[in-house]
Amino acid sequence: MATVAAKAGEAGIVGAAERLGVPLLTYAAADLAQVAVPNPSAAPLAAVGTPSVAEAAALLGAPGGELVVQKRKSAMATVAVARRRPRGRLALVGLGPGARDLMTPRAVAELRRASVVVGLDQYVDQVRDLLAPGTRVLESGLGAEEERARSAVAQARAGHAVALIGSGDAGVYAMASPALAEAGDDIDVVGVPGVTAALAAAALLGAPLGHDHVSISLSDLHTPWDVIERRVRAAAESDLVVTFYNPRSRGRDWQLPKALSILAGHRAPATPVGVVHAASRPDERAEVTTLAALDVTTVDMVTVVTVGNTASREIAGRMVTPRGYRWQS
Amino acid sequence: MATVAAKAGEAGIVGAAERLGVPLLTYAAADLAQVAVPNPSAAPLAAVGTPSVAEAAALLGAPGGELVVQKRKSAMATVAVARRRPRGRLALVGLGPGARDLMTPRAVAELRRASVVVGLDQYVDQVRDLLAPGTRVLESGLGAEEERARSAVAQARAGHAVALIGSGDAGVYAMASPALAEAGDDIDVVGVPGVTAALAAAALLGAPLGHDHVSISLSDLHTPWDVIERRVRAAAESDLVVTFYNPRSRGRDWQLPKALSILAGHRAPATPVGVVHAASRPDERAEVTTLAALDVTTVDMVTVVTVGNTASREIAGRMVTPRGYRWQS
Structure with missing residues (x-):
């Protein structure tokens, strides 16, 4: 409830706020006088120094909101109602690697809750059946990342529940x-974490x-290549297991061989390498090979490549890195 | 179906295998003669050179299995039945960070399917309500990792469906x-990937x-400290975002400050640092602070600490690392 400061102690208003269990906001007449209202009047201007109390106080109490009931007068009181602008919500939702049963229930709940879904068209297709009826879908193609990001934030700012x-x-x-x-x-x-490609491939x-x-x-x-190469060298020298995302595409074909050659400078030719295409999707393929034997032409944009460290071993066709350097040594 | 090589062409046997739609396995009499059987006999020894055809062939056709029907003779045929040893199944199941709605449906399905569940007692407690009635539970306390691993594999070898x-x-x-x-x-x-702590904290x-x-x-x-320190230095020098697992415990208190001081040699004091305790559990706490301001005494074994790179920023209280080095620069 909101009114002019001069009425802050009026028993009827104070009692009503108490009975409703809401705070009583009061504003100086000079502040109320600044608010544009549909029904200004000479009477309050003369009485308390502002052409509107009810409408102006309602609007000041709901910043960015809108007047939904204009002033109504009874014998003892005048009221107006403004609706607060709802606070927007942006859920950043990871859908997992592809298979429906690797998507978390929390991700599903956020999709059902969303009034607006923003995403790459192929990911939207993956979850369209989970959306509530009437959900607005803003989908776009590859390469429109910044536009999608701006659009998701703008929709949330407008008060919507958005799932990106x-x-x-x-x-x-x-x-x-x-x-x-x-x-x-x-x-x-709200961030909803998901199973990232490195984990799906590793499993x-x-x-x-x-x-x-x-x-x-x-x-x-x-990212400039020299930044990337510095990281590959650091991984090679410090014996880290490495997972390459976006390893190779049409027209971007020399980066993976270069990165592997850097690792090969510090690891044996027999070091296990895992190549996983489209983990958990219908065209999934997983192979354990070695640094020496890897055929890079089998690698594309939806493949991740994991190179073992000096302790990694192929055991019964599986790629295994021990939990520690003294563990089972 | 299995029999002695001398009967490989017998019409009744060949026809029966065809009608049943199963392969016909045949063994040399000398191989059958090696198999210990409950009911050896002089008649087949004289006829084909082995004291048992039916029982020995059934056992050879089901390696590691057991004889469930000893030989029965009719006027025209003698049969015995062996049961193949069921092939064991080991599911490596990630339960996610703690909240039930961050566990994947595939993890739940594997728990329901398991006849034996092996795990640390506190993780077993987390999923006991999901197990099928009669599931055997082999739980143990902290530090018994190798025993749990051996036990899970031994149970799978014995033919069980095991969830570790x-x-x-x-x-x-x-x-x-x-x-x-x-x-x-x-x-x-079967590996069932899960949301690892670094991802739960990041969200x-x-x-x-x-x-x-x-x-x-x-x-x-x-792992010897020099291996760990080499990796921290490599991360510092190559500007990688770093997530520390097992950052600090009672009695292991100097490692985190040492690691942070190495990173601070390459990153500004204002570099954002995220500290997340028990992500998604009831006592979850998340804080964004800086390299200079981090209070390491707030960190324990169930905390992960994520240190930003030189491009990471705190924006509206959130820790953000740009997607690329030219992205939004």
């Missing part, structure tokens, strides 16, 4: 970071990520 | 690698893992 979706984990080489670079503290943000290969491991993207579209 | 469970992803600093070091190709293995912090990132365990129980 991505495959794997939305925070790993994905949409969460450009969206959060735009988002302020004027919206609620098919055996246990290659049993000890320290790094994820490196070989895409030099947004 | 762990929190987060079972392949990340967890039970999958010691178990697979023991497992041969005589059992089926609470914002999007700290938007670009290349490394997971490093600071536990020097099974």
Whole structure:
């Protein structure tokens, strides 16, 4: 409830707020006088110094909101009602690697709750059957990342419950970071983690990520190659298991061989390498090979490549990295 | 169906195998003669050169199995039945960070399917209500990792459907690698990936893992400190976002400050640091602080600490690492 400061002690108003269990907000007449209202009047201007009390106080009490009931007068009181602008919500939802049974229930709940879903068209297709009727879908093609991020934040700012979706984990080489670079503290943000490609691939290969491991993207579209190469060298020299995201595409074909040659400078030719295409999707393929034997032409954009460290072994066709350096030595 | 090589062309046997739609296995009499059987006989020895055809062939056709019907004679034929030893199944199941709605449906299905569940007592407690009636539970306390791994593999070898469970992803600093070091190709293995702690923490912090990132365990129980320190230095020098697992415990308190000081040699004091305790559990706490301001005494064994790279920023209270080095620069 909101009114002019001069009425802050009026028994009827104070009692009503108490009975409703809501705080009583009061504003100076000079502040109320600044608010544009549909029905200004000379009477309150003369009595308390503002052309509107009810409508102006309602609007001041609901910043950014709208007047839904204009002033109504009874013998003893005048009221108006404003609706607060709902606080927007942005859920950053990781759908997992592809199979429906690797998507978390929390991700499903966020999709059902959303009034607006924003995402790459192929990920939207993956979950369309989970959306509530009437959900607005803003889908776009590859390469429109910044537009999707801005659009998701703008929809949340307008008060909607938005789900910004991505495959794997939305925070790993994905949409969460450009969206959060735009988002302020004027919206609620909820992150729903998902099974990222490195984990989905590892589960098919055996246990290659049993000890320290790094994820490196070989895409030099947004990152200079010298930054990428420095990280590959660091991984090679410090004996980290490495998972390459975006390892190879048509027209981007020399980066993976170069990265593997750096690793081969520090690891034996027999070091196990896992190659997993489209983990958990219908065209899934997983292979354990070696640094020496890997055929890079089998690798494309939906493949992840995991290179073992000096302790990794192929055991019964599976790729295994021990949990520690004294563990089972 | 299995018999002696001398009967490989007998119309009644060949026809029966065809009608049943099963292969006809045949063994040399000398091989059948090696098999210990309950009912050897002089008649087949004289006729084909082995004291048993039916029982010995049934046992040879089901290696490791057992004779469930001893030989029965009719006027025209003698039969025995052996049961193949069922092929064991070992599911390596990641339960996720703790909240039930961050456990994948595939993990739940594997728990329901299991006839034996092996795990740390606190993880077993987390899923006991999901197990089928009669499921055998082999639970143990902290520190019995190798015993759990051996026990899970032994149960699978004995023909059971075993779920070896762990929190987060079972392949990340967890039970999958010691178990697979023991497992041969005589059992089926299924990996069920899960949301690992680094991802669960990141979703609470914002999007700290938007670009290349490394997971490093600071536990020097099974790994010499010089190996760990070399990896921290490599991460520092190559500007990787770092998530520390097992960052600090009672009695193991200098490793985290040492690791942070190495990173601070390459990153500004204002570099964002995320500290997440018990992500998705009832006592969850997440905080975004900085390299300079982090209070290490707030960190314990169930906390993960994520240190940003030089491009990471705190934006509206959230920790964000850009997707690329030219992205939104």
